[in-house]
Amino acid sequence: MEFLSYLISGISLGSVYAIIALGYTMVYGIAKMLNFAHGDVIMIGGYVSFCAMFYLGLPSIVAVLMAVVVCTVLGIVIERLAYKPLRSAPSLAVLITAIGVSYFLQNSALLIWKAAARSYPPVVTGAVKIFGGKLTVSYVSLLTIAACVVIMIGLTTFVNKSKMGKAMRACSEDKAAAQLMGINVNATISATFAIGSALAAIAGVLLCSFNTSLMPTTGSMPGIKAFTAAVFGGIGSIPGAMIGGVLLGVIEKICLAVPVLAPYTTAVEFSLLILILLVRPIGLLGKKRREKV
Numbered sequence: 001m002e003f004l005s006y007l008i009s010g011i012s013l014g015s016v017y018a019i020i021a022l023g024y025t026m027v028y029g030i031a032k033m034l035n036f037a038h039g040d041v042i043m044i045g046g047y048v049s050f051c052a053m054f055y056l057g058l059p060s061i062v063a064v065l066m067a068v069v070v071c072t073v074l075g076i077v078i079e080r081l082a083y084k085p086l087r088s089a090p091s092l093a094v095l096i097t098a099i100g101v102s103y104f105l106q107n108s109a110l111l112i113w114k115a116a117a118r119s120y121p122p123v124v125t126g127a128v129k130i131f132g133g134k135l136t137v138s139y140v141s142l143l144t145i146a147a148c149v150v151i152m153i154g155l156t157t158f159v160n161k162s163k164m165g166k167a168m169r170a171c172s173e174d175k176a177a178a179q180l181m182g183i184n185v186n187a188t189i190s191a192t193f194a195i196g197s198a199l200a201a202i203a204g205v206l207l208c209s210f211n212t213s214l215m216p217t218t219g220s221m222p223g224i225k226a227f228t229a230a231v232f233g234g235i236g237s238i239p240g241a242m243i244g245g246v247l248l249g250v251i252e253k254i255c256l257a258v259p260v261l262a263p264y265t266t267a268v269e270f271s272l273l274i275l276i277l278l279v280r281p282i283g284l285l286g287k288k289r290r291e292k293v
Contacts, residue, residue, distance in 0.1 A: 005135055006257045007250060012141035014249020015148035016210060019203040020226030021233070021241035022155060023196035029236035030172045030192045033091070036098040037078060039223015040105035041197050045071045045204030046214045047113055050120055060123040067201040075197025076190050083193075084186065109216040117215040120208040144206045151199065152242045159238065164191055172236075221266075225252075228273045234286025243284060 020042060027035045045067040052063035082101050086094050124139040159165035167188045170178040179185050200219075207222055208214050225248060233244025248269060255265040276283065 002257075006253050008135075008137055008141060010250035010253030011246055012144045012249070013210065013253060014229075014246035015144045016203055016207050016245075017222065017226045017229045017248050018148050018242040018245025019151055019199055019206070020222060021230040021245045022151065022238060023199040023203070024227055024230040025233075025235050025238060025241040026155075026192050026196045026199075028230070030168045031083070031189050032172075033083065033094050034098065034227070035083075035193075035196070036095070036223070036227075037101035037105060038196065038200055039219035039221075039226070040102050040109075041071050041074060041078075041200040042204040042207065042219035042223060043109060043214075043216060044074060044105060045201030046120065046208040046218055047109060048201070049123075049205045050118060050208070050214055053121060054118075060121075064123065064202065064205050067205055068198045071197040071201035071204075072194045075193040075200075078197075079190055079193040084189075106216050106220070113216065115216065117213045120212050120214045122209040122212065123205055124209070140206070140209045144210065147202065147206065148242065148245075151202070152238060155195075156238050164188070168192060225269065228269060231273060231283055232276055234283030237283070237285040237287070240283055240285030 020038065023038050024035065027033065027038070048070045049060075049063040049067040052058045052066045053060060058066070078101055082097050083094065086097060122140050124143055127136045127138045128142070129136050159168060167178070167183045168191070170181065170183055171185055171188050175185050178188075203222075203226075204219065208218065211218075226245065229244035229248040230241050231244070232248060233240030233242070235241075251272065252265055252269060255261040255268050261268060280286075
């Protein structure tokens with residue numbers, strides 16, 4: 001029963017990683033860039049929802065919606081100001097810019113909300129007892145898992161069925177050809193950043209509800225771990241991001257449950273990433289791309 005408790009906790013944490021990884025995989029899949037400021041957008045989403053609930057006294061659902069709106073706008077602004085001018089720049093320039101944006105967001109949060117950790121009120125409270133009360137599962141865990149599944153299904157349907165989703169796939173294959181076909185590449189990439197940032201806001205709320213604390217560096221390590229999950233599952237693959245996130249969460253919780261491995265949990269996670277890259281560089285569900293010459 002104890003193992004089942006760790007497993008559910010791991011799937012719940014992994015679902016948060018999966019939602020963050022979906023943002024990474026969307027941006028990389030379409031724009032072919034790694035947005036390392038993504039983790040800090042998570043933190044901004046957490047602070048916006050915290051202020052809405054704590055200072056304005058708004059219901060948690062309204063606070064979540066407010067966080068989604070603010071982070072969506074923030075994602076579009078970041079893309080327009082920081083990344084759009086670097087469309088044809090070398091990948092190293094884009095990477096350095098992403099790191100710069102990350103530090104800018106962290107230090108802005110530090111100035112506004114200070115360094116002290118805030119106690120974050122969970123968006124839902126309570127728990128359900130199963131197996132005659134032997135196993136207790138919090139509503140936050142159930143909500144997180146459900147949100148991950150719904151987002152993954154919704155995102156897959158959107159990308160495969162909608163007009164904007166088809167435009168995203170076209171841009172992912174060949175931006176120049178997509179533009180010749182009448183697709184607005186800039187608007188499509190902006191929409192991708194908007195979706196990724198909205199997912200970051202939801203992930204931020206769920207992560208803070210899970211950990212019940214919030215500080216300017218809240219999104220840093222989960223962001224890096226979610227990137228690991230995206231690579232693990234196959235960056236650019238939506239189902240791969242979910243599988244990678246859930247696997248990483250389960251591995252993390254199992255490592256924390258083993259006293260010998262607990263101090264080295266992060267090392268184990270990143271060692272697995274290295275192993276996956278050595279054995280299967282494209283990830284579990286990644287697809288090989290042919291180079292156009």
